[in-house]
Amino acid sequence: MSEPLPEGQPSRLRRALAAAGRVATAPARGAAYLVDSARAHQHFFLPVLNGALGDQLAARHDPRALRMSFRVGGHDVPVAALALRGPRRPTVVFVHGLMGDEQIWQTGLADAPDYHRYGPRLAAETDARVLYVRFNSGLHLSENGRALSLLLTELATTYPDALGPLALVGHSMGGLVIRSAGYYGSTGPLAAGSEPLAVSNESLAAAKPTNELGQPSTESAPWLAYLRAVFLLGTPNDGSWLEQNSHFAAHLLQRIDLFPTRFLSNALNQRSNGIKDLRRSILVDEDWQGPQADDRAAPRTAVPLLPGVAYHILMGAWLKTNRPAALRQYFGDGLVSRGSAQGATTFGNEAALPPGTTVRTAEFHQQHHSGLLTHPEVYQYLKHWL
Known part of the structure; x- marks a missing residue:
């Protein structure tokens, strides 16, 4: 019982x-x-989807394709709705990297509830005005660069009396988009082949460089008159070793020419144009439009630095200092090699720098690629030089 x-x-x-x-x-x-x-976490899903397939989404006008826009409170905001008011204040624009969004500058899933990242801290602790952009990181770097230049042009023409010295902060791919924007901005206010902005010719003329900011009048995009500093955090200025290996693997599998290898090669080649451009950090349309664009040693247009701008190269060193120097150089912050972050072909020759241009480099030890977004010393560096 x-x-x-x-x-x-x-x-x-x-x-x-x-x-x-x-x-x-x-x-x-x-x-x-x-x-x-x-x-x-939709803000996380859409940027990842766009980073992987954003060029395909945009080509078929899929509503999930992101557009270059300022972001406030998790929403796209037209420039006219930013409602910036004088007097002039230093302005910082944050540009995310591949598969990212504006949230990476503000908060993270693993952050403590009361922890604030670079953007909110700068807004609270300095006089700077902080703005964030989001873009489709699956598009070509040059497409996003041109779009960023147009967006900044609209900002400068809409708020000529509120915009102060301008600093651009880019993480990873975002740094390349900033450099491409500088290229297209320096070729004229409205680059050929771009969608026109909703601003008048009178507004464009009024926003040309002014004596108040100490810049001579040029035919460049008006936002360049305000630009003072560019911060490149973990930016692959000379290409990504990870994408270089992917490109090599896809070509090798294709040359073997068996059904399984062709299938794998085709699958690899479905990665977005934005990812493919990272192989050699292609910043100009002509370099991906040319017949030799897919060659292993394809030509690359040199994108010069902008005159009168202070460039800051911030690098992570992922491996410990007791590891072989060659490994530490190759892996860099885990995704970007040290040599590529330094960008010797672009930043290495001090004698060739444009008038008034400076280059500073800082390395943060035992920091991986994403760690550059939360490192307290990186924040102090930004705060000091902004």
């Missing part, structure tokens, strides 16, 4: 039925969790 169950305790049968019910409903509960999680 079994002992009676304590009062209030369910029988074995009820416990078994409850367990069976939990097992039966597990898939539905799991799906509901995934849906809720996707909704809660």
Whole structure:
């Protein structure tokens, strides 16, 4: 004879039925969790999707394709709605990297509830005005560079009396987009082949470089008159070793020319144009439009530095100092090699720098690629030089 169950305790049968019910409903509960999680972190899902396939989304006008825009409170905001007011204040524009969005400058999933990243801290601790942009990182670097130049042109023409000295801060791919924007901005206010801005010719003329900011009048985009500093955090100025290996693997598999290798090669080649451009950090349209664009040693247009701008190259060193120097040089911050971040072909020759241009380099030890977004010493560097 079994002992009676304590009062209030369910029988074995009820416990078994409850367990069976939990097992039966597990898939539905799991799906509901995934849906809720996707909704809660949609800002993460869309940038990843665009980084991987954004060029294809844009080509078929998919509503999930992101557009270059300023962001406030998780929403795209037209320049006219920013409502910037004078007097002139230093302005910092943050530009994210591949598969990122503006949130990386503000908060992260693993951050403490009261922790603030670079953007909110600068806004609270300095007189700087902080702005964020989001873009489709699956598009060509040059397409995003031209779009950023147009967006900054609209900012300068809309708020000529509120915009002060301008600093651009880019992480990884974002730094390359900034450099490409400088190239297209320096070739004229509205680059050929660009969508026209909703600003008048009178507004463009009024926003030309002014004596107040100490810049001579040029035919460059008006935002360049305000530009004072560019910060490149973990930027692959001379290309990404990871994408170089992907490009080599895809070509090798294609040359083997068997069905499985062709399938794998085609799958690899589905990566976005933005990712492919990282192989050699292609910043100009002509370099990816040319017939030799896919060659291993394809030509690359040199994008010069801008006159009167202070460039700051901030690099991470992922491996410990007791590792072989060659490994530390190659892996750099884990995604960008040290040599590429330094960008010797662009930044290495001090004698060739334009008038008034300076280059400073800082390395942060035992910091990986994404760690550059949260490192306290990186923040102090930004705060000091802004």
